[in-house]
Amino acid sequence: MEVTRRKSPVSTPGPQEPRRSLTLRDVSEASGVSEMTVSRVLRNRGDVSASTRARVLEAAKHLGYVPNKIAGALASQRVNLVAVIIPSLSNLVFPEVLGGISEELDDTGLQPVVGVTNYSPEREETVLYEMLSWRPSGVIIAGLEHTPAARAMLQNAGIPIVEIMDVDGEAVDAVVGISHHRAGAEMARRIAAAGYRRIGFLGTKMPDDHRARKRLEGFEAGLAEAGIALADREFYSGGSALLKGREMTQAILTRSPDLDFLYYSNDMIGAGGLLYCLDKGIDVPGRLGLAGFNGVELLDGLPRRLATMDACRREIGQRAAAIIAGRSTTGLVGGARIELTPVLQPGDTIRPA
Numbered sequence: 001m002e003v004t005r006r007k008s009p010v011s012t013p014g015p016q017e018p019r020r021s022l023t024l025r026d027v028s029e030a031s032g033v034s035e036m037t038v039s040r041v042l043r044n045r046g047d048v049s050a051s052t053r054a055r056v057l058e059a060a061k062h063l064g065y066v067p068n069k070i071a072g073a074l075a076s077q078r079v080n081l082v083a084v085i086i087p088s089l090s091n092l093v094f095p096e097v098l099g100g101i102s103e104e105l106d107d108t109g110l111q112p113v114v115g116v117t118n119y120s121p122e123r124e125e126t127v128l129y130e131m132l133s134w135r136p137s138g139v140i141i142a143g144l145e146h147t148p149a150a151r152a153m154l155q156n157a158g159i160p161i162v163e164i165m166d167v168d169g170e171a172v173d174a175v176v177g178i179s180h181h182r183a184g185a186e187m188a189r190r191i192a193a194a195g196y197r198r199i200g201f202l203g204t205k206m207p208d209d210h211r212a213r214k215r216l217e218g219f220e221a222g223l224a225e226a227g228i229a230l231a232d233r234e235f236y237s238g239g240s241a242l243l244k245g246r247e248m249t250q251a252i253l254t255r256s257p258d259l260d261f262l263y264y265s266n267d268m269i270g271a272g273g274l275l276y277c278l279d280k281g282i283d284v285p286g287r288l289g290l291a292g293f294n295g296v297e298l299l300d301g302l303p304r305r306l307a308t309m310d311a312c313r314r315e316i317g318q319r320a321a322a323i324i325a326g327r328s329t330t331g332l333v334g335g336a337r338i339e340l341t342p343v344l345q346p347g348d349t350i351r352p353a
Contacts, residue, residue: 064152100317188222244274
C-alpha cells in the first residue's frame, strides 16, 4: 500500500555550507510519499504504481540521493575507501595522478578505488552513484563539469570532495589543479614571440575534454594579443594515440600546407605528429614548429624533444589525497582551492624567441 504525505521543501546546500548525507526522509518529503514507499522503490521491491515510482526516482535524482549498500551495524559508517573518478586510464596523464594519490594515502589506512568515465558525463554519473552507495570516506574526481544529478550527489555526499586537474570554474568543495586557460595563453605567447604566424590546433576527445577546450580558448586569446587568428584546426572525437597523431598531422598539413606551427591538445598526438614530420623530412622547428601538453615521460624516448608544458600531475594527486586524509598544508579541508603553476618546456621544436 502506498502512503502519501505532504511535500516539504528540501534545499541543496552551497559549496561552503555545512553538508550532511541525505536520508530516505529527504526523498520522502520531496516526493510526497512515505519513507517505506521510497525504500521499496529504491530497492525495486513491492507493489508501487508506475507514477509513484517515477516521482520517487525523479526526486532522488534531483536531490542527489544515493542509497546505502552497507548493511546492518555498518550502515551508518564510512568505509576506508576513497573514490577516485577519472576519464581515462589509456591517457598517460592519469596513471601519474593515481600514483600521487596512492603515495599520499599509503600510510593513512585509506585505499583508493578507481572508476573510469571515458569522458562521458552519463558514465560519470553512473560511476559516481555506484561508488557513493558504498559510503567512501572521500571522493577525488577529475574536472569541474558534471551533470546536474552528479553535482547534486557530490554536494549532498556529506564527505570531502576534491575536484582535480582544473581550476577554471566553480568547485563543489575543494579543488586542486591548474588553469588550462592560462596554460593555453602562455603557450600562444611563446609561439608568437618565436615568429610563427600560421598556426593550427589539433585535439582529441573534442569537445568532451573540457580541459583541452579551455586550453584552446586560452590559446586563441593569447594569439589574439599578438594579432594572430588560428588558421586551422583538426579535431578527433576518439582517444589519443601516436598513430592518430600522425594521421591528424597529415590531414591538417594536406589541407593547409602553409601552416608553420601545430599545437596539439596532448603529448601523445604531438609525439605522433613529430614522428610524421621527421619521417617526411620536414624541418622542425625551422619550417614547422610543434608543441604538445602534459610533459609525459614518453617524450624522453623521441628523436627530438617535443615542446610541452608540465601539468603538475603527480603533485595534483598528492595534494588532493592530502585534503581527503585531513593533512593538507593549507590547513583547509572543505573549500580548499589549490592552483599549481605548470612550466613551459620549449624542447627542440620551437625556435628561440
